[in-house]
Every structure is written in C-alpha cells, then in structure tokens.
Amino acid sequence: MKSLLMLQELQLKPAYRVDEIIELESSRATAYKRLHELEQLGLIERTKRGYYTVRTCVKQPFDVMQHLLPTLKALKQARMFGKYYNESDVRIARSIIDGFVTLDYKAYELTNYQTPARLFIYVDDIQESSEILRKHGFSQGTKGRVTLLPRIGDFTNEIQRAYLDCIAYGGRSTQDAVAIELLYGNKLKIKGLFPVELINKVQEDMPKVLPIESNTRS
C-alpha cells in the first residue's frame, strides 16, 4: 500500500500542513490521490482546509496494520452522543445499550492503568442504538462521551479486539495497548510494535494488578 508507505516516512506530529505530506510524493496529483485513499481508510483526518492529523498507528508494520482496518472503518462511522456531558452519560448508556465495550473503559477494566474518559461501544445496529439513546434524551454531536461503533470485524477474542482497537485509535490508547500486552500477552495472537521507551514507561507506571479472567481463557 503505497499511500501508507508515504505516511510512514513522516515524523510523528500532532498536525501537518498539507504541503508537508504532498512533498513526499513526486506529483501533486498522486499525493492528493493518496491523501484521499488514506482519508477513506480513516488513517488521516482533515481538520481544516490545508491541515491534517495522522493516526499514530501508521507507524505499525503492514502485517499489523491489516488487522487494524476494521477498527479504523468502524471509527470512521462512529456516532457520538451526549446528554449531561459528564460521567453520568456513560452510566446511563451502559444501562440501556447492549454491545461490546472497547477502548477507554475496556482497557481500564483489563489493566487499571489509565482512567477512562469516553465510552466506546460496538453495537449490532447503530441506527437502532442511536434511536434508543435519543429516546433517553441524548443528542448526537461531536462532544459527547458516548460513542457508538458499528460491529465490523472479528470479535471472537475480546482481549485481542480491545488491544487492536487501542493500537488503531492511537494517542493515549497506545499506552493501553502496551498495558494489555504486558498483562495478557499470552492471549494475543497479533501483536503490535512499540518503542522500547514506551514499554518501559508503561511498565514503570502500571499499578500492580493481576490479569482478570475472561472468556478467552484457554
């Protein structure tokens, strides 16, 4: 995937001017074609005209990247909801929506490492779940704490899925992925690649917790 190769050359930064990305390609037309492809995959996002953010997971090797695509696709179709815009939104949503919780809350449940902020939940029917939230007074927007995701990809190994979701989401969730791997490495078939300093940091900061038992127990 040439477009991904282009991104992997970039130094990790919080935002890029479009010309910083374009200059990596021989022609402007090819560069814009690649940018379009990457946007479709959910690896980059245009924040404002001429500016992009790039998901930190682009630094992962190709064999890992292919397992991140379902998550990236789901994140692109995510819908955010809020009612009171505080912790209580999460409690209400968890009591009325059935689904697979991932990212912040799942990682916290597994590792006790980072405090959670947003509820990400995979649902079978995103339209139906959105309606349920609306009926309970939630509004769809960009700042809500509750994020519905369409169920895309493999969910047979819940720990593996949560781990890949954390890598794909990137940013602070990358630390969650490292923490999950440190505690549940034996339950993971696909493993990401992380800088040694990051692994050391997580290892140093991790509270002493025992892995919890799960349905993936062999």
Added chain:
Amino acid sequence: MNPILEAEKITEELGDVVFIGAVGVMMHLGTRHRRTQDIDLAMVTKLSDEELETRGYRKYFEKRKYVTYTPRRIKVDIYTEDVSGIPVETVYTTSLNFTGKNRIIKVACIEVLLVAKHRAARPQDVEDLQNLCKNKGKSINWALLAKIAKPTEVSEIKTVVSAFI
C-alpha cells in the same frame, strides 16, 4: 485516587511544587482528560531523601530504578533540574495558581506543557498536544512560548493550533 486532592496534600507536605504532566493537563482541560495513576511535579527547593522521608515520602528500587511514593502510596516523579529541557525555575515562575477543593495548587502554564509535550513526542503526548491546542489555543501567550521554545518548535506548535482553530 482523586488527583486534585492528592495534589493539594503534596503541596501541603512539600511546599513549592508545580504540577506538570497529566495532572497539569487535566487542571487546564478538566477532569475528562485521561491520565495514569502517577503524578509528575517540578520542585524548586530541592529536598534531600532524608527530608522527603521525614515528610512521609518513601523511595524504593523498583523495575530497575528508584521511585518515590507519597504517604498515600501514589507514585510521584519529581523533577528538580528541568522538565524536558525547561529549567525548573522557569516552570515555577511561569506557573499558574489553581484553586483546588481545599487549597491552591501550582500548575505549569499552558506554554510549558505545550513545549514539554512537543519535545516528548510520544503517541500520548501527540494526543495531549492536540487537545491542549484545540481547547486552549486561543489563550497561548506566544511571547512567553518564544522565550522557552526554539523557533522551529514555536512554528510547529503554531501549525497545530492553526489545524484546530
């Protein structure tokens, strides 16, 4: 652990300390910010290990290095020289007072946090920097930033702010 209450207790026990890292970001952005259980702080008046011990702080050799714990068993990383190359004195003189639940605590200013996060450039710092620029970009003191950061760093932080505001 309530990080604000813990920060207040640390201030009471250690005196002039400035909170940096995730607690610093959280004080600027609100409790919605994600953070780990440890606390990072800058200390201007250095305290010896013995002085820390008399105040209930314990040092242990753990996972290949010495780590300090508060009397409530919270891990603290204490910076006494610089924070990502920014002298501790600068961190202190530019710090802001935040009113906690029971007392005032000192928190690194937004400009110090931006430079420290920019220099660290780990995935978590990239996200923190995006959030700080998105939410606090309009209140950045560019003159102060220029004093503590290199011109290329100022230019890169400007790019991030422009991307969101």
